Amino acid sequence: MDFTFGREDEDFRAEARTWLQAHVGSPAAQAAPAWERTLGAGGWIGLGWDRAHGAYGNRTASLTQQVVWAEEYARARAPGRVGHIGENLLAPTLLAYGDDAQRTRFLPPIARGEELxxxxxxxxxxxxxxxxxxxxxxxxxxxxxxxxxxxxxxxxxxxxxxxxxxxxxxxxxxxxxxxxxxxxxxxxxxxxxxxxxxxxxxxxxxxxxxxxxxxxxxxxxxxxxxGWRVAMGLLARERGVSTLVQQIGFAAELAELVAAAVRCGTVRDPVLRDQLVQQWAELQVMRWNALRTLGAVGDVGAPSVAKLLWGGWHQRLGELAVRVRGAVAAVGPADWSPEAPYELDALQRLFLFTRADTIYGGSDEIQRNIIAERVLGLPRVER
The missing domain is CATH 2.40.110.10 (Butyryl-CoA Dehydrogenase, subunit A, domain 2)
Structure with missing residues (x-):
């Protein structure tokens, strides 16, 4: 399979990178709602919407250009999005199942970053x-x-x-x-x-x-x-280009963890080093799988496979974040006091939050049921 980008994609990458360099870090645009409006004014919301619906306010972009934007956004360490639920979940659902009145009312404010x-x-x-x-x-x-x-x-x-x-x-x-x-x-x-x-x-x-x-x-x-038909259609759109954005974030977390292992000296432990290499290799496989399935139509098992892959991977990364630093990972800063509770550091937050990775967004058990029933044709589970 060919995972390279064409000339138009690279031109689009240069445009996206230039825009992000000019706007990321601007104090006026850092607050979440203000940042959404900044993205909307730049025409960067709704790239994944159907080309036929550009009249609702979004610039059109090919699937590969959507991937390019997602990659550049993550690499620029741009602010976390608070508008992604409207843009990536509701908007495609309205384009597929909504009526003209609903699209006219709700899509333009999403494209402008004005309604969350x-x-x-x-x-x-x-x-x-x-x-x-x-x-x-x-x-x-x-x-x-x-x-x-x-x-x-x-x-x-x-x-x-x-x-x-x-x-x-x-x-x-x-x-x-x-x-x-x-x-x-x-x-x-x-x-x-x-x-x-x-x-x-x-x-x-x-x-x-x-x-x-x-x-x-x-x-x-x-x-x-x-409602059930519409809701399932929405969930089928929940995994897509955003999965690649997520994986770029995962790569940054893994790099931070490797750096911590080097600082602590635990990288010399052959078992721990092997686990870090395994995490890196699995992340590459996840990326290739995400790119392979982006254009798949009717592949009902692809979203469940993707969720199973990243949920378990990220949870194991959180566990490694504790192993890499040993006992230090379980304590707070030296200036801690009961009157001023300490903040968790990034790797401690990673460990605690990833305990939920195999549950939220559809638990592993449910994803396996979907694959078993809808892909493999096995008997339905009694409920």
Whole structure:
């Protein structure tokens, strides 16, 4: 397989690199919402959208140019994105399943970096088993009234909108009777967001409570009752060019870990050195696999294979981050005091956060079930 880029791709790379060098690090653009608007003004949001929908505000780019942008963005150490859920998940879903009114209303603000989104899928009793969700939406004239709870909702505190999978037909079971609904988050007294404090000390995830929250009937994507089809279509788009961005970040973490092993002298341990080399080799395989599957159409197993590969790899990297430094990895800085709790360093955060890698985004067990049932044709698991 040929993983090289053509002349047009390299010209695009030069343009992207020049723009990033001029804007990354600018104090006026470093705050997350401001950075999204800066990206939007530069035309860098929505590169992966269908070429036929350029009228919604995005510049068009080929698949390889999308890869180029993702690579340059990661290498420039540009700010973390808070608009990626709207850009990479909702927008392609609206292009595939939404109507013209929904595309006209929601795509331009995403392309301009003006409206942020979160995803309302998982619930306390419906995480990996998403079809067991219980949040309901009852039709009330031209609106729906939503009641229930979502959990592990990334960026819920920053989001202007939430796309939520809800049950609109209480007489149906499992995946039937569900709808994909677009819900405004600014509804005091009707929507409450509670951050979930993790063992790393951060709170990227949230609980979201809906108490009669209102959504317009015209904001059901794909029609009432088609939620499962739309939701699965969205999940199929969740892994893609963004996987390559993730892998560039992984490479930076691995390089930091190797540097730490050299500083500590543990690189002389042949077993540990072999584990570091193994991590490097597996990362190359993940990259080649991601490039190979980018243009695949109808490969239902590819997203699950990718998730299994990176989830386990990143978790093992976190474990290595502790082994490399030994006992030092378990203690804080010398100036620690109870009155001023210390901050975890980057490698400590890596270890703690990666404990969740094989669970969030679809647990390993669920990914293996998908491969077994949909690719290998094995009998379905009893639920």
């Amino acid at each position: 989104w979160c995803q309302g899928y998982s619930e306390p009793e419906a995480g990996s088993d998403l079809a067991a969700l219980r949040t309901t939406a009852v039709r009330d004239g031209d609106t729906y009234r939503i009641s229930g709870q979502k959990i592990w909702t990334s960026l819920a505190r920053e989001a202007d909108w939430c796309f939520a999978l809800v049950r609109t037909d209480p007489d149906e079971r499992r995946h039937r009777g569900l709808s994909f609904l677009l819900v405004p988050m600014d509804q005091p007294g009707r929507i409450e967001v509670r951050p979930i404090r993790q063992m790393s000390g951060t709170a990227e995830f949230n609980e979201v409570f809906f108490d009669g929250a209102v959504a317009r009937a015209g904001h059901v994507v794909g029609g009432e009752g088609a």
